[in-house]
Amino acid sequence: MIKVQFAARPERWDTYQAPLREAFAKAGLQVDLRQDHAPAEVDYVIYAPNSDLQDFTGYTACKAVLSLWAGVEKITGNTTLTQPLCRMVDPGLTAGMVEWVTGHVLRYHLDIDRSLKTQDRWDPVVPPLAQERPVTVLGLGALGAACATALAQLGFPVTGWSRSAKCIPGITCEYGDAGFARALQQAQILILLLPDTPATHNTLDAKTLSLLPKGARIINPGRGPLIEDAALLAALDSSHLAHATLDVFRQEPLPQEHPFWAHPQITVTPHIAAETRPLTASQMIVQNIQRGETGLPLLNQVNRDLGY
Amino acid sequence: MIKVQFAARPERWDTYQAPLREAFAKAGLQVDLRQDHAPAEVDYVIYAPNSDLQDFTGYTACKAVLSLWAGVEKITGNTTLTQPLCRMVDPGLTAGMVEWVTGHVLRYHLDIDRSLKTQDRWDPVVPPLAQERPVTVLGLGALGAACATALAQLGFPVTGWSRSAKCIPGITCEYGDAGFARALQQAQILILLLPDTPATHNTLDAKTLSLLPKGARIINPGRGPLIEDAALLAALDSSHLAHATLDVFRQEPLPQEHPFWAHPQITVTPHIAAETRPLTASQMIVQNIQRGETGLPLLNQVNRDLGY
Numbered sequence: 001m002i003k004v005q006f007a008a009r010p011e012r013w014d015t016y017q018a019p020l021r022e023a024f025a026k027a028g029l030q031v032d033l034r035q036d037h038a039p040a041e042v043d044y045v046i047y048a049p050n051s052d053l054q055d056f057t058g059y060t061a062c063k064a065v066l067s068l069w070a071g072v073e074k075i076t077g078n079t080t081l082t083q084p085l086c087r088m089v090d091p092g093l094t095a096g097m098v099e100w101v102t103g104h105v106l107r108y109h110l111d112i113d114r115s116l117k118t119q120d121r122w123d124p125v126v127p128p129l130a131q132e133r134p135v136t137v138l139g140l141g142a143l144g145a146a147c148a149t150a151l152a153q154l155g156f157p158v159t160g161w162s163r164s165a166k167c168i169p170g171i172t173c174e175y176g177d178a179g180f181a182r183a184l185q186q187a188q189i190l191i192l193l194l195p196d197t198p199a200t201h202n203t204l205d206a207k208t209l210s211l212l213p214k215g216a217r218i219i220n221p222g223r224g225p226l227i228e229d230a231a232l233l234a235a236l237d238s239s240h241l242a243h244a245t246l247d248v249f250r251q252e253p254l255p256q257e258h259p260f261w262a263h264p265q266i267t268v269t270p271h272i273a274a275e276t277r278p279l280t281a282s283q284m285i286v287q288n289i290q291r292g293e294t295g296l297p298l299l300n301q302v303n304r305d306l307g308y
Numbered sequence: 309m310i311k312v313q314f315a316a317r318p319e320r321w322d323t324y325q326a327p328l329r330e331a332f333a334k335a336g337l338q339v340d341l342r343q344d345h346a347p348a349e350v351d352y353v354i355y356a357p358n359s360d361l362q363d364f365t366g367y368t369a370c371k372a373v374l375s376l377w378a379g380v381e382k383i384t385g386n387t388t389l390t391q392p393l394c395r396m397v398d399p400g401l402t403a404g405m406v407e408w409v410t411g412h413v414l415r416y417h418l419d420i421d422r423s424l425k426t427q428d429r430w431d432p433v434v435p436p437l438a439q440e441r442p443v444t445v446l447g448l449g450a451l452g453a454a455c456a457t458a459l460a461q462l463g464f465p466v467t468g469w470s471r472s473a474k475c476i477p478g479i480t481c482e483y484g485d486a487g488f489a490r491a492l493q494q495a496q497i498l499i500l501l502l503p504d505t506p507a508t509h510n511t512l513d514a515k516t517l518s519l520l521p522k523g524a525r526i527i528n529p530g531r532g533p534l535i536e537d538a539a540l541l542a543a544l545d546s547s548h549l550a551h552a553t554l555d556v557f558r559q560e561p562l563p564q565e566h567p568f569w570a571h572p573q574i575t576v577t578p579h580i581a582a583e584t585r586p587l588t589a590s591q592m593i594v595q596n597i598q599r600g601e602t603g604l605p606l607l608n609q610v611n612r613d614l615g616y
Contacts, residue, residue, distance in 0.1 A: 103414030110411045122561035124578040253430035270432040
């Protein structure tokens with residue numbers, strides 16, 4: 001009998017219990033799934049960092065901690081957590097992110113805001129074709145690669161950038177410091193999908209924002225600290241940037257007094273771009289436990305040195 | 309020397325002359341391209357129905373009339389035009405239509421209007437996945453099929469309907485009267501891409517609109533007469549329909565006094581969804597003249613009985 005502890009907020013337990021049990025049954029795994037095992041007996045922990053479980057010292061037999069969240073920056077700082085840690089890569093989350101990013105890229109590309117605001121006259125402005133609109137995706141992990149590929153399929157010339165070299169069909173892949181400037185210099189629309197690590201903090205600051213072409217627009221469904229707030233506001237106010245759509249923030253919920261709320265060139269959305277979906281996330285967790293039990297390497301394991 | 313007459317508004321001549329001459333040269337065709345040939349000597353007419361040329365009786369040697377427009381309803385009523393008539397199927401126009409339709413489908417799917425309007429509070433509403441959002445495309449010609457395919461690639465369950473049976477991979481294809489009700493009954497988002505013929509007038513009237521599920525949204529980048537204006541307004545006012553985005557109208561520009569302009573559940577766009585692009589359209593025209601000269605059947609020839 002495999003002992004699995006579910007450690008997340010109570011409302012998550014309500015949502016996840018049924019799909020997890022169903023996925024365990026389908027996989028033919030005999031599992032004792034609970035919120036309250038004795039720590040030393042636990043084989044796997046299904047984990048959200050806002051649960052009560054913060055001290056992993058007693059979990060001496062634990063083979064893996066399986067995060068319900070895609071971003072693990074709130075977990076990797078936990079020094080008691082020495083067990084193998086896996087990020088959530090949920091196909092439902094990826095699909096939702098691709099839809100959200102594609103929708104906002106097309107909103108910018110077609111200037112849908114203008115259509116909605118200026119409904120007072122017949123004044124045709126035909127947008128260029130996607131093939132004339134270079135788009136750049138910073139970060140080519142599971143989410144960035146999926147978004148880049150979907151945008152390329154719609155005809156956008158897509159450049160992707162990642163810390164280390166990657167190769168994705170149909171995408172111009174840049175990497176490292178040298179590639180970073182090239183990736184930004186032609187981006188009419190820039191999408192941020194980098195992980196939140198010390199190295200990615202303030203990826204967009206006054207200096208790097210100045211590399212973007214005049215009139216560029218930014219979409220950040222990644223993490224708040226990727227952008228230096230004051231530098232973004234300055235770039236918008238000087239009209240160097242045309243607009244920003246932000247789904248993530250340094251502090252969430254975004255405080256009411258934050259200047260992003262009222263800025264005419266900023267759209268704030270309340271961290272809705274990527275949501276883990278219980279059905280598909282449960283299947284991923286069960287798949288990883290099955291791999292652990294049969295001696296296969298775990299999927300999406302976090303590299304503690306890199307932080308993701 | 310092939311004699312080609314260009315019959316469209318003067319500003320079109322300015323736009324099309326260079327790309328047409330270039331495409332003729334590339335195809336190795338010796339062409340005398342002008343606006344003013346002697347009618348009896350003309351081999352081909354490149355045509356827009358708002359040009360001065362309305363009487364085709366003298367064009368006795370003309371092998372084909374090649375429309376610059378995708379919709380030919382303003383041409384097929386011309387009884388002097390007995391020559392083979394070809395519609396414009398421009399890959400640039402198709403790409404632009406796919407981008408416009410996909411953008412507005414995602415706008416509805418993600419409820420982007422709500423994000424833009426309610427930027428005053430942190431109130432997360434996560435949209436469903438595309439796979440939970442059935443979309444129907446009425447009309448499976450070149451444009452409808454391309455839009456249906458792009459939407460299916462994004463994960464939407466897409467139903468397509470056409471007058472006669474069609475088969476498109478990844479699309480649930482319905483046809484005829486029996487299939488029409490099925491195509492409408494589950495459409496959360498309905499896209500109109502039917503041709504403008506007497507048979508398609510008022511495709512959406514009070515009766516057919518009532519087949520749509522409550523809260524459905526409509527996108528019409530096809531032709532104005534496909535919808536009975538008063539029935540659409542009534543369905544929106546009764547909250548049976550949630551919203552409509554209209555790019556085409558019975559009268560264009562849409563008259564200032566028309567109730568569509570001020571309606572809170574209607575977005576009016578000024579016929580910008582599909583625009584013929586000179587570069588790609590010129591290549592299509594030259595390809596058809598080349599086919600005509602080498603005895604191959606013309607592409608996209610209009611069936612006068614059906615009207616498209």
